[in-house]
Each structure stands twice: as C-alpha cells, then as structure tokens.
Amino acid sequence: MKKLKQLPEFIRFALVGIFATALHYGLYFLFQWFINANIAYTIGYVISFIANFYLTAYFTFNRKPSWRKAFGFGGAHLVNYLLHMGLFNLFLWIGLPKTMAPIPVFCIAIPVNFLLVRFIFKKR
Template identity: 50%
Template sequence: MIGISKAILEKHPDWRDKFWQFVRFGVVGTISSAIHYGVYCLVLLVANANISFTAGYAVGFVCNYFLTTFFTFRSKPSSHNAIGFGFSHLINYLLEIGLLNLFLWIGAGELLAPILVMIIVVPINFLILHFVYIYKGRK
C-alpha cells in the first residue's frame, strides 16, 4: 500500500505539496484556535460570550495572519494577501459569531459553543484562504 501511495505522489508532486500545505494549515489553525479559545476563556471571566469571542478572535487573527502567510502558504505579507485575509476573516467572523449565538441559544454552554463553531468553520476558512493565497497569486 505504501508503494502505491509513493508511486501516486511521484506522478503527482502537486498532490504531495497540497497535502503538506493542508497539514501546515491544520497546525496553524490549531495554534490560532488555542490562542483564540484561551483569550475567550480569560475574557469570559469578566465579559459576556460575544465580547469574549470577539477579543479572542482579534488576538487569534493577528497570530493567524502571520503564521498562515509565512508557514502555511510560504508567502510574504503583501497588501493583496492582507486584504484578502482580512476580508475572508470578516466573512469567517460573521459566520462564527452567528454560529456561537445559535449554539448558545440551543444550550451548548459558553465553554462548548466556541469549540463547536471552530469545528464547523475550519474547512470553510481553508478553502477561502486557499483561494486568496494560491488562486489569486497565479494571476
């Protein structure tokens, strides 16, 4: 089985690159999500869930931009990817805050709701960012 996988990857080196790019995205996403959730939990001690989520999102956003740019997509900061990243995260934030409030409304609890949100939005965010960094960069 390993020989077959190796043969396929040798025929399609772009698949190998995409696979490792996705792995790097997962690592960056895990780090950024942990930062986001940690800040959320700290701010939740003194503020409501929406304010806490927004504070965590803002701190995670800054870390995420630099890690995504340098590590995931092996790029350099530019006005193009900063604008694309910011716009994608505006869409992502609106989706996340909506889902957070939905999960809170159905009784998921303030500690569980953001975790459920992150599980849903991570694949969506990868597709959006892939478009920003890869597709747009080819023009």
C-alpha cells in the same frame, strides 16, 4: 498527484490553525468570565486573526505578507467571523454552556476558512 503535493501545505495550515484556534479559545475562555461572551469571543478572534495572518503567510504558504493579501485575508476572515458569530450565538441559544459553545463552531468554520484562505494565498 496534485492532492499529494498539497498535503504538506494542508499539514502546515492545520498546525497554524491549531495554534490560532487554541489562542482564540484560550483568550475567549479567560475573558468570558469577566465580560460579555460575544465581546470575549471577538477579542479572541481578533488577536488570533493577527497571529494567524502572519503564520499563514510565512509558514503555511511561504509568502511574504502584503497589503493585498492582508485585505484578502481580512475579507475572508470577515466572512469567517460572521459565520463564527452566527454559529456561536446559535449554540448559546440552543443551550450549550458558554465554555463549550465554541467547540462545534470551530468544527464547522475551520474547513470553510481553509478554502477561503487558500484561495487568497494561492500562487497566481
């Protein structure tokens, strides 16, 4: 029963995640033609992080953003960013094209991010 109760929350998280991921990838795709792929990836990540924080707070978990949540969210995303960059560079190193390397990264990092962020915004 508890799992069924979490389904709407997970769906909202997924919608926000799809938007944030599309924003991240879109910005990365645009910038990677002009600047270093790691810098382009980081720019996309940071901008999508800001949008993701506010959408996650208000839409996903129906919570008002606070400095405490911002630091927790930032900490979770620091871990997530390091995971992203490690995987991104691994996939580039094994030979995936720059335009495709983020795709498997998203598939691995998004479930990890959900668990971290859910812990931050969970009612206490």
